[in-house]
Amino acid sequence: MAQNETATNRILVVDDDAMLIGEYLRCLGKDFEPDSATSTLTDLEKVLFGEETDEKGAAKFEVQSCDQGKIAVEAVREAVKVGNPFSIVFLDIRMPPGIDGIEAAKLIREIDQNVNIVIVTGSVSPEPENLGKEIPPADRIFFFKKPFHAVECRQLAAALCGKWHSDLALRRANDVLEQRVWDRTEALHRLAYYDPVTDLPNRLMLLDELQLLIDDADSPDSNTAVVLLDIERFSFLNETMGYESGTALLSEIGKRLIRTCSDLVGAPQSVVGRFGADEFACLIAGVDDDDALEDIVARIKQSVEEPFLVCSREIFLKASIGVAWHPVHGRDSKTVFRRAEAALHRSMRRLEGRVTWYHSEMEHRAKHKFDMEAELRQAIENGEIVTWFQPQLSLNSGKIAGVEALARWLRPDGTIVAPSDFVPLSEEMGISDMFFESVMRHVCGVIAQWKEESNWDIPVSVNLSAHQLRNHKLVEIIKSILRKEDIDQNLINLELTETVLLEDLTIAMPVLNDLSEYGVGIHIDDFGTGYSSLSYLAELPVKTLKIDQSFIGRLTESATNAKIVQSIIALGKAMELEVVAEGVETEQQLMLVTKFGADLAQGFFIGRPMPAVEFIEWCSIVDQTTSDLPVLPDVLARES
Ligand code: C2E
Ligand code: MG
Ligand code: MG
Numbered sequence: 001m002a003q004n005e006t007a008t009n010r011i012l013v014v015d016d017d018a019m020l021i022g023e024y025l026r027c028l029g030k031d032f033e034p035d036s037a038t039s040t041l042t043d044l045e046k047v048l049f050g051e052e053t054d055e056k057g058a059a060k061f062e063v064q065s066c067d068q069g070k071i072a073v074e075a076v077r078e079a080v081k082v083g084n085p086f087s088i089v090f091l092d093i094r095m096p097p098g099i100d101g102i103e104a105a106k107l108i109r110e111i112d113q114n115v116n117i118v119i120v121t122g123s124v125s126p127e128p129e130n131l132g133k134e135i136p137p138a139d140r141i142f143f144f145k146k147p148f149h150a151v152e153c154r155q156l157a158a159a160l161c162g163k164w165h166s167d168l169a170l171r172r173a174n175d176v177l178e179q180r181v182w183d184r185t186e187a188l189h190r191l192a193y194y195d196p197v198t199d200l201p202n203r204l205m206l207l208d209e210l211q212l213l214i215d216d217a218d219s220p221d222s223n224t225a226v227v228l229l230d231i232e233r234f235s236f237l238n239e240t241m242g243y244e245s246g247t248a249l250l251s252e253i254g255k256r257l258i259r260t261c262s263d264l265v266g267a268p269q270s271v272v273g274r275f276g277a278d279e280f281a282c283l284i285a286g287v288d289d290d291d292a293l294e295d296i297v298a299r300i301k302q303s304v305e306e307p308f309l310v311c312s313r314e315i316f317l318k319a320s321i322g323v324a325w326h327p328v329h330g331r332d333s334k335t336v337f338r339r340a341e342a343a344l345h346r347s348m349r350r351l352e353g354r355v356t357w358y359h360s361e362m363e364h365r366a367k368h369k370f371d372m373e374a375e376l377r378q379a380i381e382n383g384e385i386v387t388w389f390q391p392q393l394s395l396n397s398g399k400i401a402g403v404e405a406l407a408r409w410l411r412p413d414g415t416i417v418a419p420s421d422f423v424p425l426s427e428e429m430g431i432s433d434m435f436f437e438s439v440m441r442h443v444c445g446v447i448a449q450w451k452e453e454s455n456w457d458i459p460v461s462v463n464l465s466a467h468q469l470r471n472h473k474l475v476e477i478i479k480s481i482l483r484k485e486d487i488d489q490n491l492i493n494l495e496l497t498e499t500v501l502l503e504d505l506t507i508a509m510p511v512l513n514d515l516s517e518y519g520v521g522i523h524i525d526d527f528g529t530g531y532s533s534l535s536y537l538a539e540l541p542v543k544t545l546k547i548d549q550s551f552i553g554r555l556t557e558s559a560t561n562a563k564i565v566q567s568i569i570a571l572g573k574a575m576e577l578e579v580v581a582e583g584v585e586t587e588q589q590l591m592l593v594t595k596f597g598a599d600l601a602q603g604f605f606i607g608r609p610m611p612a613v614e615f616i617e618w619c620s621i622v623d624q625t626t627s628d629l630p631v632l633p634d635v636l637a638r639e640s
Pocket of ligand 3: 526546582
């Protein structure tokens, strides 16, 4: 090995003639005095060896000798083994009864590619010009004619040792270069195929790996699933926690996914990668059936939604998931991956972390998205987007104390489209402001009508999306609509989810302060599902917390669930906020939230969202005894 080779001038002389060995030792020895040739020789040696010469400039050789070819071969082997190889082997051609010089040279060459072999012979056989072919490489085999002059031998030794050293230096330089090229190629390969943050395969590599899994499948019908995850609000977390913590979190997610996928029973092979800023992929081969796949996806989702400890902080994540698989959704990696992405985008648009299984309708959807967009634009212009109203019951007075305005798209054919199906689309299209204005106008029109017809002053909550918060004209738009309809600003509340609020607090803060100063109430919607930082509550001009429906839905399932709701209500009260329990579907739930001290309740048990006209009728049915706001039956009165 080049690294172990030391830089001494080691020479092996092999000859069965003891006299000749003596001659070698004399002329290569350090006390050699070759009369008139001395100065020329030492000059040459000085040039060739520099420090490897003695004070007279004569080269220092370390000479070893033997009288048989086989012994020479073993000596070379040993020298290479200990990392102290010979620079030259002088080999006599005939050394009976052992192997001859040519055979010994061939064996030596097999062991040491770099040693200079000098065949020493008294005859012209073998032909010197054939030696290079017989024992390559040709630049390391030489022919030396006996009898030789001592100076000739020393000159040759000096020249070949010099050559050996420069060959060595060249080889080392080449090794360094080769290593550098290799490292660079490896680095480029990693850069092209791996994500530098998590060290996981990137999109390109994932596509290759997916194709390999598909090609290697036991049977053409074996399922290879692509499970794609988008970590919700990662950019927000990254900004608030700091880049380093964000990076650590991404690595942890990657590690957890690898662990989960390698623990999957019945799925022999898996690959985990990162194909976008906060997007991860799990490729799972050999999934038996749909049930098994469902179980796998649930476990993957659960694994990233269990808390992470990053920089001593517990972080809770939610993941949107899209799934497609080979061979059902595509025959090649690109198609399957693309379809899993379509499913993922669908999940992401649904706001909450959900799982979407690819189905052919999605492609159809994508193809007709333009039509749908045009239809929605038209619908807003035609006034097909209306608001329905869902009552909110005051748990203190038992009266209806507010309503939430919920958008509905009433198509001319009579079908009703839910907001989850068109609000995200309006945002994607960049027309959510136009949509918001139309909702606000409708709401203000209804408030004005209620006031005029029934003398009601009932506050209405309107939902705001993240896009609207970024509209720098938002405050102006709201003011101008209220002014135009002559609506008191205290009758309008704006609902924002925690997620929307915290996505960009620096943008949200001044807008909300302006709105609050103007007199509009700020409500936090779906409270408890977002990022578990409470400090923002104290900083924002929040008036009301709306506990997410999921907590109320599970309220009566266990004592722990009840305690959670009780604590959230207590927290809201401690911060002097009004608390609304959302999604109340049963009498028992209503009793409990009343007991825990919630201020308002909203849910199907009290009333479903309904058109404005129906809402008035509903109110009169609920309470026909008074022309004032309706009072619900006694059962709703707060327990003392
Ligand atoms: P949200 O603001 O949390 O509205 C409450 C949702 O829960 C409504 O669904 C409502 O119909 C439903 N809900 C109310 N009580 C119950 C109950 O007891 N049980 C159950 N299972 N559900 C109940 P909806 O109308 O489909 O609205 C869904 C979401 O769409 C809303 O959630 C809101 O985030 C968004 N949204 C609705 N209208 C608008 C709008 O005008 N603008 C914006 N940006 N988003 C809107
Ligand atoms: Mg709401
Ligand atoms: Mg809500």
